[in-house]
Amino acid sequence: MTSRWLQTPAHVTSNPGQLPGGFRAAGVACGIKPSGGLDLGLMVCSAPDCVSAARFTRSGVLAAPVVLTKERTRLDALRVIVANSGNANAATGRRGFEDAARMQGGAAMAGGVREDQVAVASTGVIGVPLDAGEAIRGIARARGELREHGHGDFSEAIQTTDKFAKEVEVDVALPSGTVRLTAQAKGAGMISPAFATMLCFVQTDAAMSAETADLLLGVCVARSFDRVSVDGQLSTNDTVILQASGTSGVRIEPESEDEVRFGEALDWALRKLALDIVRDGEGSKRIGRVVVRGGSDEVTARAARAVANSPLVKAALHGGDPNWGRIAQAVGAALHDTAPLALDIFIEGVQVCAGGVAVPHDAAALAQAVAGDEVEYDIALPGEGGEAEVFFSDLSHEYVTINADYTT
């Protein structure tokens, strides 16, 4: 899907096909999802020098696979990823940790690597023990199905309430040569950055140091998955992993033009996937972008997130209701004891509030403007220097339907 908020860089070319050199993947059904759908994905890199970088949820309640992956792997040299949907393996205690460790062991055998080179990720219901036996059998079967075109099945196997696949398959032209970049993400609810969990796995055949991978991933996650809200709910399981096999022979050196260009491509890819997650936000019909400028980065981030998380703003977005008073209310509520706050508000470029005061405007034109698929809110606070951007979904009847009865 396309969005006016996302320009594909000229050196990035869509090219559906196989995974970058060195990678094979598979997705199988192993019985964790009651529906019988694909629920176990395996991603294996055959390059011994594969480097990696990772980011995780900051929740105080961490799922077992997150704890295991953070504590018992070499995050800079991950070669295998095993991920399941249907069960988050969270709040499952020692048993959960052991189940995650069994998955890690099984995947290490399947990929022919050491256990500390295997990341484990899970998504689904919290607080229900995972049947590791099923997962292990799934891993064994997935091993036999690993192939260069397996990322579609892998992508399907990590989905829960997602309504569409979130994938990137592009070639990236760098000064030193062309590299391939693929990624698979999931997430539709509990996103802030993410829940029902946001997972994202990125593969490239570019060569780079682990430090470069970590730097690029950190910058790009901050500009993508850290800037979306479906329902303001941070997950127990959020995981993002970048793997670089190096098989292209194109090496990305620090502070090179290659690094800048690759960074642009990765930034585009993650922002695309983050936007896909918002667009797939449970029950989402419209998506919004709020950009807050002024004050400091901390203040603008607080205000932007408050607008994006407000159920009143989200419901108005859903209804195509240009109720900008709720924007003012959300900003005011986020910035306690700052009254009088001289804020400006623009919706789709139409100024509705100046210095905290309503501005006469063409209400019919504005109503028309907010009836589109994407609605932009720009807010200016007093001062200069800060800027924050958050993408968010609307609040719909379907969100309530999906979430009022999820475990049963």
Next chain:
Amino acid sequence: MTSRWLQTPAHVTSNPGQLPGGFRAAGVACGIKPSGGLDLGLMVCSAPDCVSAARFTRSGVLAAPVVLTKERTRLDALRVIVANSGNANAATGRRGFEDAARMQGGAAMAGGVREDQVAVASTGVIGVPLDAGEAIRGIARARGELREHGHGDFSEAIQTTDKFAKEVEVDVALPSGTVRLTAQAKGAGMISPAFATMLCFVQTDAAMSAETADLLLGVCVARSFDRVSVDGQLSTNDTVILQASGTSGVRIEPESEDEVRFGEALDWALRKLALDIVRDGEGSKRIGRVVVRGGSDEVTARAARAVANSPLVKAALHGGDPNWGRIAQAVGAALHDTAPLALDIFIEGVQVCAGGVAVPHDAAALAQAVAGDEVEYDIALPGEGGEAEVFFSDLSHEYVTINADYTT
């Protein structure tokens, strides 16, 4: 309505009837509400020595009547309250301030008091200019209808999306004699403490110093309106005012048994009204109470509010879904970087999580327990000393319907 979370003190007796001595009220329709319903309320205390206390929203975006009342009145000696529904007079700038001042002037004339003894309160749509002319004509008409039984109309005139009146009419037996206590509140959405605005006006014929009134109101607001969430949205207009006419001749001295007993009654009254607001939460079917113990007051408050504001917890409450994983997720998300967090979770007394790990329990019995009108969540964090309680409504289809199309 009754709630197991609210015990009426033995010395507090329900007694529908007239306002406490010294007070008269009225509610009229003056055309601010398009529906033609009552939309302007006037409350007048004839006692020259009437004392008062007030609390307001801390939003950075304050409505004109809040700014006016905070800056241009003697908050300890308010005798008249003029309140309208249908228009919040917020984000209306200098004109809004002048409109609020005109209402204040009109109400001062109507009540025969100085302007600085008149509080103004508004609730309704944000960012639309108020027609002060209509309000002034309404005040003039309300003046002619002031009477000792006028609080029912006053109560109706301050409502917006409320589905039922939120009132208290009780006699309070104190050691030094019996006093009367009445109160009218409104609020159904944007509550945290409140929006679409929470307004509450309390009258008593007890005599007390302004300091005592302020102390008692502060303590009781912190235990009531500060502890509810419909949608986590703080309003631009929240206002709570306590007026004490002193006409009963019963004087409440500081640190007396009278003060303790009166405080208990006020506490009960405000908690009842706060619970009524949650129960009337837009589209609400069930209400929840979350109590978090352990850690510090700051940590438990953060965790309790996160649970109460979580759309996922609210949707599960609505659906009668005992999805306690979402409780764990909300607490974890509120307490960044504290993993592993050894939290215990009880739903309706059934322990579902111990030390962060799922506990086997009777799922059928739990499903039955969460099907009631009120659901209790108890959470224990490591440590001792902190405790926080928040009441909250569920998230329903009706909330979306109400809020997706409110301005139009």
